[in-house]
Structures are given as C-alpha cells and as structure tokens.
Amino acid sequence: MPESPEPSLAEQPDSLPGNSVGLVKPQVFEFEEPLELSCGRSLDKYELIVETYGELNDTKSNAVLICHALSGNHHAAGYHSTNDTKAGWWDDYIGPGKPIDTNHFYVVSLNNLGGCDGSTGPRSVNPATDQPWGKNFPPLRIRDWVHSQARLADKLGIEQWAAVIGGSLGGMNAMRWALEYPERVRHCVVIASATRLTAQNIAFNELARRAIRGDAQFFDGDFMEQDTIPREGLALARMIGHVTYLSDELMGLRFGRELRSGSFQRGLEAPVEFQVESYLRHQGDRFAESFDANTYLLMTKILDYFDLAREYDNNLVQAFSQAQCKFLVVSFSSDWRFSPARSTEIVDALVAANRDVAYTEVDSAMGHDAFLLPNPRYESIFRTYMQGIARKSVNARSQP
Amino acid sequence: MPESPEPSLAEQPDSLPGNSVGLVKPQVFEFEEPLELSCGRSLDKYELIVETYGELNDTKSNAVLICHALSGNHHAAGYHSTNDTKAGWWDDYIGPGKPIDTNHFYVVSLNNLGGCDGSTGPRSVNPATDQPWGKNFPPLRIRDWVHSQARLADKLGIEQWAAVIGGSLGGMNAMRWALEYPERVRHCVVIASATRLTAQNIAFNELARRAIRGDAQFFDGDFMEQDTIPREGLALARMIGHVTYLSDELMGLRFGRELRSGSFQRGLEAPVEFQVESYLRHQGDRFAESFDANTYLLMTKILDYFDLAREYDNNLVQAFSQAQCKFLVVSFSSDWRFSPARSTEIVDALVAANRDVAYTEVDSAMGHDAFLLPNPRYESIFRTYMQGIARKSVNARSQP
Numbered sequence: 001m002p003e004s005p006e007p008s009l010a011e012q013p014d015s016l017p018g019n020s021v022g023l024v025k026p027q028v029f030e031f032e033e034p035l036e037l038s039c040g041r042s043l044d045k046y047e048l049i050v051e052t053y054g055e056l057n058d059t060k061s062n063a064v065l066i067c068h069a070l071s072g073n074h075h076a077a078g079y080h081s082t083n084d085t086k087a088g089w090w091d092d093y094i095g096p097g098k099p100i101d102t103n104h105f106y107v108v109s110l111n112n113l114g115g116c117d118g119s120t121g122p123r124s125v126n127p128a129t130d131q132p133w134g135k136n137f138p139p140l141r142i143r144d145w146v147h148s149q150a151r152l153a154d155k156l157g158i159e160q161w162a163a164v165i166g167g168s169l170g171g172m173n174a175m176r177w178a179l180e181y182p183e184r185v186r187h188c189v190v191i192a193s194a195t196r197l198t199a200q201n202i203a204f205n206e207l208a209r210r211a212i213r214g215d216a217q218f219f220d221g222d223f224m225e226q227d228t229i230p231r232e233g234l235a236l237a238r239m240i241g242h243v244t245y246l247s248d249e250l251m252g253l254r255f256g257r258e259l260r261s262g263s264f265q266r267g268l269e270a271p272v273e274f275q276v277e278s279y280l281r282h283q284g285d286r287f288a289e290s291f292d293a294n295t296y297l298l299m300t301k302i303l304d305y306f307d308l309a310r311e312y313d314n315n316l317v318q319a320f321s322q323a324q325c326k327f328l329v330v331s332f333s334s335d336w337r338f339s340p341a342r343s344t345e346i347v348d349a350l351v352a353a354n355r356d357v358a359y360t361e362v363d364s365a366m367g368h369d370a371f372l373l374p375n376p377r378y379e380s381i382f383r384t385y386m387q388g389i390a391r392k393s394v395n396a397r398s399q400p
Numbered sequence: 401m402p403e404s405p406e407p408s409l410a411e412q413p414d415s416l417p418g419n420s421v422g423l424v425k426p427q428v429f430e431f432e433e434p435l436e437l438s439c440g441r442s443l444d445k446y447e448l449i450v451e452t453y454g455e456l457n458d459t460k461s462n463a464v465l466i467c468h469a470l471s472g473n474h475h476a477a478g479y480h481s482t483n484d485t486k487a488g489w490w491d492d493y494i495g496p497g498k499p500i501d502t503n504h505f506y507v508v509s510l511n512n513l514g515g516c517d518g519s520t521g522p523r524s525v526n527p528a529t530d531q532p533w534g535k536n537f538p539p540l541r542i543r544d545w546v547h548s549q550a551r552l553a554d555k556l557g558i559e560q561w562a563a564v565i566g567g568s569l570g571g572m573n574a575m576r577w578a579l580e581y582p583e584r585v586r587h588c589v590v591i592a593s594a595t596r597l598t599a600q601n602i603a604f605n606e607l608a609r610r611a612i613r614g615d616a617q618f619f620d621g622d623f624m625e626q627d628t629i630p631r632e633g634l635a636l637a638r639m640i641g642h643v644t645y646l647s648d649e650l651m652g653l654r655f656g657r658e659l660r661s662g663s664f665q666r667g668l669e670a671p672v673e674f675q676v677e678s679y680l681r682h683q684g685d686r687f688a689e690s691f692d693a694n695t696y697l698l699m700t701k702i703l704d705y706f707d708l709a710r711e712y713d714n715n716l717v718q719a720f721s722q723a724q725c726k727f728l729v730v731s732f733s734s735d736w737r738f739s740p741a742r743s744t745e746i747v748d749a750l751v752a753a754n755r756d757v758a759y760t761e762v763d764s765a766m767g768h769d770a771f772l773l774p775n776p777r778y779e780s781i782f783r784t785y786m787q788g789i790a791r792k793s794v795n796a797r798s799q800p
C-alpha cells in the first residue's frame with residue numbers, strides 16, 4: 001500500500017525482448033476515503049492494482065493513463081517473470097521506442113474497480129459482511145472508474161495526464177475523463193470505440209450474460225459460496241465475444257473450413273470438427289479458468305449503460321463542448337462491433353464542438369481485435385501522434 | 401399413410417385472410433424401403449410429414465418443392481385451425497395471387513428428415529430399440545434429404561419439379577437437388593444462401609451447439625430419458641441465431657436503446673433492461689418449448705458440413721455443370737450471415753458453367769430474415785420469375 005509509487009520496473013534479464021519494458025511488478029494502492037458511486041451507494045474503501053512503466057518527469061507532465069477493455073487488466077506491458085510466455089496485453093504498443101514510448105512517457109495502467117485481477121471487485125471481501133461481495137458488488141458506471149482513477153492520479157502526484165488512452169470500453173473511459181475532468185487531460189486517444197453501444201452490441205452482451213446465468217454452477221451469482229465456478233457459461237460468454245471481435249474475413253483467412261482431424265469419409269460418426277471450433281473452445285476454456293463471472297456481468301452492464309451524451313441532453317456536441325483536450329480517434333475497417341461509423345459519429349461531434357481532432361480509419365482484416373494487434377499503419381499514426389505529445393510534454397502542464 | 405395425396409386444403413372459413421391457402425391439414429407419408437445415408441448407415445423405414453397447397457395438374461408439370469431452413473417445417477402456408485393467430489412460415493409468399501401462386505402451382509412442403517415436427521427424427525422411436533432415437537439418430541447430409549424428397553416426389557407422381565425453392569439452408573437443399581437429379585428439376589430458386597458456410601458461420605453454429613450441450617438438462621443428449629429438456633441451452637442457441645439473422649440497422653430501428661422499464665435514476669439497483677434483451681429472451685424461450693435439441697445439433701452440423709463442390713474437385717463450375725435447370729438467385733443487402741458476396745459466388749460459377757441464371761440483390765435492412773419477410777421488390781422479382789415458369793409449365797415436362 002505505497003502512498004507514492006515505487007519503481008515497478010525490475011531488472012531486465014537477457015532472455016526478454018530488448019524493446020520490452022522488461023520485468024514489471026504490480027503495486028496495490030489502498031484508498032480509505034469513501035467513493036460515492038453513480039448508483040447512490042458508496043465504497044468505504046477500495047484497492048486498485050497498478051503497473052507503471054517509464055519514469056515520471058520532474059514537472060510530472062509526461063504521465064499517460066491506459067484504460068483497459070472488457071477482459072483487460074493492469075498488466076498492459078512487460079513480463080511478470082522470466083518464465084512468462086506472454087507479455088502484457090498491449091506490449092506491442094507500450095515500451096521503449098514503441099508508439100507509447102516509455103523513454104518519454106510515464107505509463108500508468110490499472111485494473112478497474114469491479115475487476116477480478118487484484119482491484120476491489122466481486123471477488124473481494126465486503127468489509128460489512130466479511131464475505132466476498134460476489135453478485136452484491138455495487139453496479140458501476142464508467143464515471144465511477146474515472147473518479148477512482150482521478151484519486152489514483154492524486155496519489156501519484158499527477159495533476160494532468162499528458163494523455164488518457166483506451167480501446168473499446170477503454171475508449172469510453174478515456175472520453176468520460178475528458179468530460180469529467182477537462183482540465184486534467186491534455187490528449188484523449190479513443191480507439192475502436194463508440195459513444196454508446198448499438199442494440200446489436202447490447203444483444204451480444206445479453207447473450208453472454210445469459211450464457212453465464214444459465215450455467216447451473218452460477219447459483220444466481222453465489223458460486224463462490226458453493227465452491228465452484230460457472231465454467232461452461234463463462235467459456236461460452238467469452239466465445240460469443242470472441243467470434244464478434246474477429247472479422248468474417250480474418251476467420252476465413254485463419255481457419256478457412258479446415259478440419260481438425262478426420263474427414264468426411266463415409267461411415268464416420270464421430271463428430272467432425274472444424275479448426276475454428278476447437279480454437280474457440282480453447283479460448284473459452286482458458287478464459288473461464290481465470291475470469292470472474294460476476295465481473296463479466298458487471299463489465300458488460302457498464303458497457304451497455306454507457307451513453308456519453310445522456311447527461312448532456314443526449315447531445316454529443318454539447319457533451320464534447322465540455323472537453324478541453326485534443327483528440328485522436330482511430331477505427332478499423334473490418335471492426336463490426338465498433339465500426340468506423342461509430343468513430344465518425346465521435347469525430348463529427350468533436351468537429352461541431354470546435355475541438356481539435358485527428359481521425360483515421362485503418363485498413364485491417366482483424367475486426368475489433370485490431371486495436372490490440374500489430375499493424376504498421378496503426379503503429380505509425382499512433383507513434384506520430386504520441387511523439388507530438390512527447391515533444392510538448394516537458395513544459396506542457398500550463399498548456400491545456 | 402396415403403400412397404397418393406389427399407387434398408390437404410380444407411374448407412376455408414370466412415375468418416381467414418382471403419389471399420390465404422386457408423385451412424390446411426398435414427399428411428404423413430410412410431416409406432418402407434430402406435434409405436441409404438451418406439454416413440454409411442441406413443434408415444429401414446421413415447415418415448415424412450407434408451403439406452400441399454394448390455392442385456397438381458394433369459401433366460403433373462406444375463409441382464413446386466419448398467425446402468425449409470434451420471428451424472422451419474412443413475407448415476409453410478395457411479392455417480391449421482381457425483384459432484391460429486399465425487399462418488405458416490412463408491405465407492407471405494405462398495398462396496393465391498402470391499409469388500408462389502397456388503392458382504398455378506401445386507406446392508409441396510415437408511418437414512425434413514431429422515426434424516422435430518412430425519417427420520422421422522431424434523424424437524421418433526428407433527424400431528431397433530423401441531426407444532426414441534435421441535442423440536443416436538444418424539448424422540445426415542443435405543444429399544440424404546434430397547434422396548428422401550425424391551422418393552416423396554415418386555409417391556406424388558411427380559417426375560420433374562417445375563421448381564425447387566429454398567432460402568438459407570433450404571437454398572443449399574435446392575442447389576443439391578439440381579446436381580443430384582438434374583433431369584428432375586426445371587428451375588432452382590436459391591434465396592439468401594451459399595455453396596458452403598464461412599468459418600464465421602461455423603463459429604456461430606458452434607456457439608449454439610455449445611449452449612445446448614452446456615445445459616445441465618441436456619444429459620449428453622439423453623434428456624428425453626430424464627424427462628426434461630435443455631430449455632436454457634436451446635433458448636440461448638436460438639437467441640444467438642436470432643441476433644445474427646437480424647442486421648445491426650434493423651435492431652437499431654426496431655429497438656434502439658429503449659429501456660423496458662425504469663430508467664437510469666440513481667439508486668436503482670434492479671437490473672435495467674433494454675427492449676432488445678427482453679425481446680430476445682421471449683424469442684428464445686418460446687423456441688425452447690417446441691424445438692428438439694438433438695434436431696438443432698443435427699441441423700447445424702448439416703449446415704456446417706455442406707459444401708456443394710466437395711465431390712466435384714472443389715470446383716463450383718464443375719459442380720454446376722451437372723445442372724440442367726435454370727436458376728434464380730436472390731440476396732439481401734444487409735444479410736451478413738449469407739451475404740450478397742456468397743450469392744455472387746454462386747452466380748459467377750453458374751455463368752462460368754454456362755447455365756441460365758437470373759440474379760438480384762434486394763435492398764433490405766432486415767438481415768438474413770429478409771427472405772421470410774414482406775418486401776415489394778423481392779416479391780415483384782420472385783413473382784415475375786414464377787409467372788414465367790407458370791406460363792411454360794403446362795407442356796413443360798419435355799422441356800428441361
């Protein structure tokens with residue numbers, strides 16, 4: 001429970017890639033002051049688990065906040081041990097010489113409130129009952145995340161973020177920052193996101209929730225008390241998400257109609273299985289072992305409820321008129337969950353609100369997942385924009 | 401078990417719409433000769449439940465076969481009783497004066513083998529065990545349906561169909577007819593279909609199957625013996641299908657982000673629900689009460705396995721070179737499960753094979769479901785094509 005951040009960058013062994021932030025160690029921050037939530041309840045105290053990469057400069061003007069998406073967490077870059085086979089979820093974009101360059105920026109990445117990777121959430125103990133919160137964890141809104149993140153910034157001594165950056169749900173988080181604390185954000189980077197979900201998006205989330213709730217091991221959310229997890233439901237929920245995050249084209253390229261084994265020979269009665277089926281099952285099963293079902297329900301409801309303009313007379317232009325920062329908006333051509341049309345809605349409203357915005361639609365076959373994956377054009381645009389921020393960030397605190 | 405069809409058109413009461421085929425009564429046909437299946441097994445005997453509309457002419461040249469889609473059945477038009485609130489699933493397109501005009505055509509519509517609405521399928525008794533087939537019903541291919549339908553045609557005295565017509569899975573069935581029995585099909589109408597599924601399509605089917613198999617009440621397919629049904633899983637499977645059959649645009653138009661009840665007021669902890677969520681649940685729950693889970697698994701596997709060109713060196717042109725009939729191919733602009741691109745693959749191969757084909761992409765916001773729904777342009781194209789067949793069908797038997 002450090003009050004000020006300890007360096008979380010440990011010594012980097014030879015075995016890790018040279019352009020990685022190397023070994024990192026998460027830190028847990030405790031917050032003892034009650035947090036009033038949008039639902040009307042409050043959390044008396046809570047913890048946030050955080051990773052930081054790079055060094056905060058003397059003027060504290062080079063801090064960047066990373067906002068994660070539905071199934072993300074604080075581990076955005078680097079490795080937790082030399083045995084790790086996988087780096088953090090955005091390691092392609094955060095590190096020395098990468099678009100979010102840790103030679104220039106002090107990068108802060110946390111697991112959001114309500115998460116299941118170390119921050120206070122349904123798996124945590126409710127101090128009032130000494131039992132895990134489980135399904136009784138308060139419903140959250142993205143605004144609540146922003147407020148908790150602002151307190152984290154306070155603890156870190158960061159008055160103003162050089163940039164708040166997020167993809168998908170994280171992009172919603174970043175936009176909300178720009179409206180809630182206009183003076184604390186210099187740049188807002190919104191990737192593969194939207195100001196609110198479409199009915200189709202809500203429908204897919206409802207399918208995922210129904211998969212979880214329909215699992216007999218869910219026990220109406222009280223599965224922890226029963227010492228079990230709704231493994232099947234959670235796996236299916238993830239599979240539903242996964243299919244929709246990929247594009248039809250990508251799935252065709254990656255799997256085609258390849259069979260996993262066997263063939264169509266006559267007499268064969270064992271179920272013939274396509275590669276895409278076993279891939280999805282593997283993804284779903286792996287996810288089910290680590291993610292919390294109540295967190296999944298909580299997070300998808302946060303997604304569904306989010307509507308950036310609701311408190312601004314449902315007028316996006318009026319909403320964005322609150323912002324003082326500059327914006328970079330990025331979309332991907334084959335993303336049909338958060339399509340380019342959703343991004344141009346953001347851009348049009350920003351332009352109408354007379355805000356400074358750069359926009360690009362990146363050509364990609366990767367669907368919604370594109371925001372996580374290597375792509376030369378995306379990297380180049382992202383890098384150029386971040387370099388512009390870095391050049392100005394030394395003396396930037398007074399230039400919103 | 402009539403050997404020849406009885407008139408299935410009962411007296412039409414005043415209360416039913418005037419342009420309806422009126423009251424209809426399904427007939428069950430029994431087949432005692434074993435049917436060799438693609439899987440190498442055979443069915444010693446089987447039944448098909450059938451509805452017919454209109455009158456077979458003297459030259460038996462005006463018969464049209466309707467092939468149903470995944471959740472369809474024999475009840476394509478008319479009403480089963482004057483209390484019916486809903487007509488058959490394609491009543492907008494089959495009836496006097498409608499595109500498939502029963503004043504001209506003798507329309508045959510059956511529940512496919514493996515179905516759950518009266519034809520032999522998983523719910524039927526396996527004569528070898530005196531128990532329901534359940535999960536042990538043989539895996540089928542569309543070719544097996546075509547062979548069983550050919551025997552039905554024999555019983556009805558129909559040597560050659562004026563047209564074989566189907567949407568989606570039914571379109572695959574119709575195309576297979578044109579290759580299996582080229583001399584028995586004069587016209588093939590393929591609507592919102594494809595020569596094989598994409599990896600994304602297979603993935604969605606796998607999600608639906610996993611939903612069913614993951615239901616604790618599925619009992620590895622033996623739910624009948626347990627006197628239960630996998631209601632939750634089947635409902636979720638249907639919901640997954642349903643979301644993908646609609647377009648994003650249609651869902652936005654129909655549901656927007658309307659809330660079912662309540663609002664976002666502070667303090668509200670009951671789960672706020674969007675209209676689209678309750679709609680989907682209702683659709684899923686209703687389906688789960690009537691459809692058989694083993695049939696759903698069987699049918700989706702038939703869809704996945706289907707590959708029109710597999711036995712023709714994976715060459716669609718070579719495949720369609722077998723056909724002797726003329727083709728009408730129709731797609732819908734917002735259909736992303738069986739997109740217009742899938743239909744143009746069919747058309748391009750037909751043209752390369754020097755077959756006679758008419759094609760149109762109909763502008764519609766209705767997604768894949770468009771093939772079932774009223775649409776002036778679709779109706780007009782369909783009607784015109786069918787009128788062309790009707791004009792020639794009186795003496796048509798010798799003119800393939």
